Amino acid sequence: MGPEEYLADVELAWCPGCGNFAIRRALALALSQLGLPPDKVVLVTGIGQAAKIVHYMRVNGFDGLHGRTIAAAAGIKMANPNLTVIAESGDGDIYGEGGNHLLHNIRRNLDLTVLVHDNRVYGLTKGQASPTAPLGYQTRAQPFGVLTRPLNPLALAISLGAGFVGQTFSGEVEQTAELIVQAVRYRGFALVNILHPCPSWNRVQTFAWYKERLWNLADSDHDPTDRLAALSLLISAEEKGDRIPVGVLVNTPPVPTWEERHPVLRQGPLVGRPLPTAAALKPLLDEFI
C-alpha cells in the first residue's frame, strides 16, 4: 500500500508550520515501507496536539487519556501480541504525566514502539514548558524561566535497558520514516524521540535552530550495540550543548520480550479464546469442596 492510503481524509487541526505534519507523512511512509495492513496496526495516543495524529491516520486507533498512552498500549499488546502496537504522543504526555509508565514499560520490554513528538512545550495547553524544555526557558507559566533541569529521555531509556533508542528531526521526513521502520521491526521496546519545532509557542528551538545543531550519527563511528558509548555520547552532547545527535543511538540484539516470556501468551493471544465451558470450570469449583 502506498503511503497516502494510511492517511485519513480529514481536516487537520494543527497550526501552520507545525512539525506534526511532517511526522504524519513520515509515519505513513514507514507503515507503507513496512507493508503493514491498517487493520493489523493499532496506533495508541494520549492527549495533546501530537496525540491527534491518530485521527489523521487510517489504522486502528485508541486515543486514551493524557499521559496514559503507553499503559493502554501495553494492555493492548498483552491482549493481542499479533497486533503491531505503536504508542505515540507528545513529550508532555509521555515524559511528564506518563513518566512512570515509560520507566516500567521499558523494564517490561513488550514489543512496543513509542514515538514521542518532542517540541519541548505543552502545545495544546498553550505553551507551558515540557520536561524537555531547557533551563531558563520562559513561558507565561514559567516567568522566571524553567528552574528544573531538562529530562534526557534517550539516556534514561538506554540506562533502563531499552533495546532500540533513536532520535530524529521532523524536518527530515525520510530519516524519520526510516527510524520508525527500524523501531517497529525491532523485537522489543523501542523509543524514537522526534524533535520538532512548535511555531506557535516555541520561539527558541525553531526549525533553523535545529538545522544548525543536528549531528547525524550515520556520519560518525558510533556503534549502536554499545550502550555505554551511546550514553557517553549523549552526556557529552548535553554538556557541550552545541550538537544534537540524530539517528540510531542504541540497537542491541533482541532479548526475549515480555509476551515471549509469558507462559499463557506463548500459547497464543488472549483475544479470540472461547468463553469457558462448564467442563473447563469444574476443577475451579472443586477447589471449594
Added chain:
Amino acid sequence: MELVVRLAGVAGQGVQSLGEILARSVFRSGLFIHGELSYHSRIRGGENAFTLRISDRPIYATRKDADLLVVLTPEMWRVYRDRLRAGAWVVSEEAAGAKGERVLQIPALRLAREKLNFPLAMGVILLGAAGRLLGLNKERVQQGIREVFGEKSQPNLLALEMGWELAPSCEWELPLARFSPGEWMLLTGGQAVGAGAIAAGCRFLAAYPMTPGTPVMEFLAQRAERYGLVVEQAEDEIAAINMALGAAYAGARAMVTTSGGGFALMVEGLSLAGMIETPVVIHIGQRPGPATGLPTRTSQENLLFALYAGHGEFPRYLCAPTTPESAFYLTVKAFENAEAFQVPSIVLTDQFLVDCYVTVPALDLSRISVHDHLLSPEELEKIPSYERFALTPSGISPRAVPGASRHLVLVDSDEHDPYGRITEDLSIRRAMVEKRLRKEEALRQVTSLPEVFPSENLRGRVALVGWGSTFGALREAVEALNAKQDRYAHVHFSELWPLRWEEVGELLRGAAEVITVEGNAWGQLGKLLRQEAGIRPAKHIARYDGRPFTPEEIVEAMTHGA
C-alpha cells in the same frame, strides 16, 4: 446449635493457617461455618484473630463472644478475655498466662522447640488440644493440615498429635453432618470474586497491590496458567485501569482489583471507560478511610464514591455482594453487564467479605449465562462499513475489536462522532450524551430490587435496610428481634445502580419506619434513598470502627434506641 471458636495470636504465628485448617475440618464434617479474619496491618506482631462460628444451619455473620478461645500471647489474652460466653473454655500457651476455671495451659512453644525442633508448630499443638475439646474428627484435621501446609505437614501432624493428647476430653459433641460433600462449598469472598471472574471469561487483570483488593489478584495469578489469563502487577493503579481498558479494547475481558485509595487513582480511567464504552470490571475491597485509614479493617464507606466517581456523566453498573455465593454470581453478572452494555462495572466488597470463609450452597454453573457480545467474523464480513459508536435506539453500538476483520476500530476519550473521530460538533455531542445515557435505561431493567424478609409486605413493620456484606448480621438480628416481637423486616440491596428507584420507594413507603444499618458514619445508602426514592430513614445504625457488624450488636442498637 452454635459454637464460636476464636484463635488469637500475633502476625507471624500462622493464625490464618490455623483458622483455615479448623474451618476445613468442620466443613468436611458437614457443618456450616463462618470464619472471620481480623488483623493488624503488619507482618510481625499486632493482633491476628480468626473467629470461627460453627452451626447446624447456614450463617453469614460473625460473633463478638466465643465459647472456646485459643490464645497464643499475653496481649491476646488481655484483648479477648472479656469476650467469652458463659462456660467458655480457654486453651492458652503457657506464656500467654491465661487463668481461670476452664483454662487449659499448654507449654506449646517449649514443646514445639524441644520435642519437634520446630517452634512454628506451637499453634498446631494448641489447635490439637482445641480440636479434641471440640470433638472434631482427628482425620479431618489431619487432612486440613495436609491441604494447608503441603510439604511442611509432617512436623505439624506430630504437633497435632501432641496437642490432642494434652486435652482432657471432648467437651462438646458436634452434631451429625447436615450435608453431604458437594452440596455446599467453603470459600472466601475474595476467592468468590476471583472464581466469578474466571467463570465469566476474564482474560486479563492488572492491579497494584492494596489490601483488601490483593487476594483477588493473587487468586487469579495462581490460576492464570490453568485458565489462560494474563495477570500483571502494574506500576500503579492508573496504569492498571488503562492497561485493562487497552486489553478490553483489544477484545480480552478485563478486570482490576483495588481498595478505595487505588480506586481514587483510577477515577480518570473509569471516566475513560464510560467515554470509550469499553467494558471493564473494577473490584473495590473497601477498608476504612480517609486516605490510608485502617488498612486491614473493614468498612462500607465507599458506596457514594463508587457511585459518583468519574468526571462527566456516563452509566455504570454497581453491585455489592452479600456473601461469597453472591460475590460469585454478581461478579459474573458484572462482567456480563459490562460486556452487554459496554459500561464499567464495579463490584464493591469489603475486607470482611473478602477474607471470611463461609459455607455456601454449591456454586452452580447452570445458574450463570455468559455470552459473547462481540460482532462475529461473519457479521463483520457482511457489513460494508463499520462505526464503533453507531447511534442505535438502545444506545449500544455493535462492538468490533481491532485486527478481527478488515474494519478499523477507533475509540477516543475526546467527544467523538460515530466513527470514533474527535469532534466539537455540538449536535453530535448531544446525540452522543443521549446515546450513552440510553444504555442506563436498558441496564436498569436487568438489575434486581432489594431482597425483602420475611415478606414483600412491609406494612406495620420497622424495616432494617442494609447493603453488601452486612447481610448475614442483619438477617440474624431481624430474626432475633422478631422472635421477641414480630414487627421487623430486613431489606437488603446487593445491586445498587442503576435501580428502579420508584419501585424501591413504593416498597419502603409501606414500612412503619426505615432504619439504615451501614458500616459508615454518614448513612450513605440512606442518602441515596432520600435522593432517589424519596425515603427518609428515621435512624442510622452506624459502625465505623473497622470491625464488622455482629447480629447481637444490631439488636442492642435497636433495643437501646427504642
